[in-house]
Amino acid sequence: MATTRLDPIDRKILAELQADGRMTNVELAKRVGISAPPCLRRVRTLEEAGFIRGYHADVDPRELGFEVQVFANVGLQSQAEADLSAFEARCRDWPLVRECHMLNGEVDFILKCVAPDLSTFQRFLTEELTAAANVASVKTALVIRDAKDQPGVPFEVLEERLARDA
Amino acid sequence: MATTRLDPIDRKILAELQADGRMTNVELAKRVGISAPPCLRRVRTLEEAGFIRGYHADVDPRELGFEVQVFANVGLQSQAEADLSAFEARCRDWPLVRECHMLNGEVDFILKCVAPDLSTFQRFLTEELTAAANVASVKTALVIRDAKDQPGVPFEVLEERLARDA
DNA sequence: GCTGAAATCGCCTAACG
DNA sequence: CGTTAGGCGATTTCAGC
Numbered sequence: 001m002a003t004t005r006l007d008p009i010d011r012k013i014l015a016e017l018q019a020d021g022r023m024t025n026v027e028l029a030k031r032v033g034i035s036a037p038p039c040l041r042r043v044r045t046l047e048e049a050g051f052i053r054g055y056h057a058d059v060d061p062r063e064l065g066f067e068v069q070v071f072a073n074v075g076l077q078s079q080a081e082a083d084l085s086a087f088e089a090r091c092r093d094w095p096l097v098r099e100c101h102m103l104n105g106e107v108d109f110i111l112k113c114v115a116p117d118l119s120t121f122q123r124f125l126t127e128e129l130t131a132a133a134n135v136a137s138v139k140t141a142l143v144i145r146d147a148k149d150q151p152g153v154p155f156e157v158l159e160e161r162l163a164r165d166a
Numbered sequence: 167m168a169t170t171r172l173d174p175i176d177r178k179i180l181a182e183l184q185a186d187g188r189m190t191n192v193e194l195a196k197r198v199g200i201s202a203p204p205c206l207r208r209v210r211t212l213e214e215a216g217f218i219r220g221y222h223a224d225v226d227p228r229e230l231g232f233e234v235q236v237f238a239n240v241g242l243q244s245q246a247e248a249d250l251s252a253f254e255a256r257c258r259d260w261p262l263v264r265e266c267h268m269l270n271g272e273v274d275f276i277l278k279c280v281a282p283d284l285s286t287f288q289r290f291l292t293e294e295l296t297a298a299a300n301v302a303s304v305k306t307a308l309v310i311r312d313a314k315d316q317p318g319v320p321f322e323v324l325e326e327r328l329a330r331d332a
Numbered sequence: 333g334c335t336g337a338a339a340t341c342g343c344c345t346a347a348c349g
Numbered sequence: 350c351g352t353t354a355g356g357c358g359a360t361t362t363c364a365g366c
Contacts, residue, residue, distance in 0.1 A: 006230075014230070017223035021187045024359095026343060038350050040345070053224040057183035061319045063217050064172075064180070065327075071269065071276055088313035095320035100313040103237065107307065110237055114319055116327055141273065147254035147266040151317060153227045153280055154261035161231075161282055192358060201336055206360070 006051070009034060013042055014051060015155040021055040058151065061114055068115040069143040072129065073107040077136045084108075090132055096124050107139075172217070175200060179208055180217060181321040187221040224317065227280055234281040235309040238295065239273040243302045250274075256298055262290050273305075 006014075012032045016023060023031075029039035046052050061069070076087060084102065091100035091111065099112040111129075115121035130138050172180075178198045182189060189197075195205035212218050227235065242253060250268065257266035257277065265278040277295075281287035296304050 014223065014225055018225050019222070021221035021223045024343065025345090035351055036343080037345070037352085041350095049229075050226055051229050053226050055187035055221060055223050056185070056317050057180065057187045057221050058219040059180050059184050059318050060216055060219055063215075064319055064324060066319050066324075069267070071267070092314050095323050097314060098316050098318070098320075101235070101237070101315075102310040102313060103307040104310055105305075105307040109313075110307070116323065120323075120327075139271075141269040141271040141276070144268040144270055147268060147275075148258050148263060149267075150264050151222050152225050152264070153230055153232050154264075157261050157282065157286075158230060158232075161286075190358060191360090202358080203337090203360075204335055207334095 005049075010042060010046060010051075011155065011158065013039070014046065017043070017052065017055075018152040018155070065116050066114045068118055068121050069146075070113045070115070070121055071141045071143065072111040072113060072125075073137075073139045073141075074109040074111060074129070074135060075106075075137040076108045076134050078134055079108065083134050087132070087134060094124070094128060096121065171215075176208060176212060176217075177321065177324065179205070180212065183209070183218065183221075184318040184321070231282050232280045234284055234287050235312075236279045236281070236287055237307045237309065238277040238279060238291075239303075239305045239307075240275040240277060240295070240301060241272075241303040242274045242300050244300055245274065249300050253298070253300060260290070260294060262287070 009032050013028065016028055016031055025040050025043070026036045028043070029036040032039060043052070074087075076083060087109065088100060088102075091097045091109075096113045096115050097111050098114055099110075101110050102108065103110055113121065113124070115124065125138065125140065129135065175198050179194065182194055182197055191206050191209070192202050194209070195202040198205060209218075240253075242249060253275070254266060254268075257263045257275075262279045262281050263277050264280055265276075267276050268274065269276055279287065279290070281290065291304065291306065295301065
């Protein structure tokens with residue numbers, strides 16, 4: 001497993017930066033129990049190795065006027081690789097689509113979308129998504145409320161697992 | 167709308183910090199075209215007003231050994247508010263569940279889950295989720311691949327909208 | 333009220349042991 | 350990995366618009 005290359009300090013660094021990505025390096029170093037320079041070297045290494053893909057402010061969509069959040073299940077007519085890739089490329093171009101995941105099972109893709117209001121989403125749905133090449137079916141479900149919305153991974157689970165395997 | 171209280175500089179700050187949450191304040195100030203002190207004051211204000219909920223490192227789940235990502239559609243027997251809240255509370259306690267959204271339409275909730283491997287997820291599914299009180303049905307779909315996974319909101323859409331309304 | 337300029341303080345980040 | 354040290358950023362203070 002790739003995590004073999006990570007020692008407990010590296011994992012602590014990742015967990016801390018996932019919880020607070022704007023923490024200063026000295027604060028981070030204090031929390032993981034080493035001095036600042038090696039801590040910074042580890043962070044750089046983790047970034048370059050791809051463990052850390054970036055840092056993002058978590059902006060509240062509703063505060064900014066994005067009142068509508070929708071999950072869309074999309075079925076395609078053709079599942080040939082070229083057609084799947086073409087649909088994925090379309091999704092990357094649509095700003096209202098924030099996530100596009102290919103699934104097994106009955107539907108082919110699930111999309112997470114945001115929009116300022118329902119009419120903006122409806123227009124996107126009818127004029128763009130449903131109208132796109134190769135799209136056979138679209139079933140949408142409006143989000144009523146978010147009970148949980150945690151970015152990232154549960155480091156607790158990882159630690160339990162490593163403790164058990166050791 | 168709440169965004170009325172935000173001027174173009176504030177929106178630029180939010181967009182920049184969403185794209186790179188670890189940017190230094192002086193770099194941010196340069197990009198939005200003001201000097202560092204007022205820039206920092208604006209950031210603090212945006213944080214306190216709830217526009218910025220936090221900052222997170224974007225950690226790659228697969229690199230860390232979370233190979234499995236699953237969407238689960240959950241239907242409940244009772245949709246009474248107390249029962250909905252009870253289920254949401256359970257979801258908050260399960261570390262494998264990263265997101266829990268209440269939906270309209272046929273299913274009641276959609277859950278985004280991660281797990282180190284299939285057997286860990288299967289165990290969670292059968293012993294925890296399906297076995298939980300009030301759960302009537304669970305349909306799961308494994309994620310084959312991610313075509314797009316962008317956190318946050320599309321500021322381009324917001325700007326277009328403000329330009330049109332003006 | 334805001335912004336910007338100057339000054340202080342603390343952090344970042346080399347180089348070395 | 351730690352320590353040292355120089356340069357840069359963060360943050361407060363204060364003046365100006």
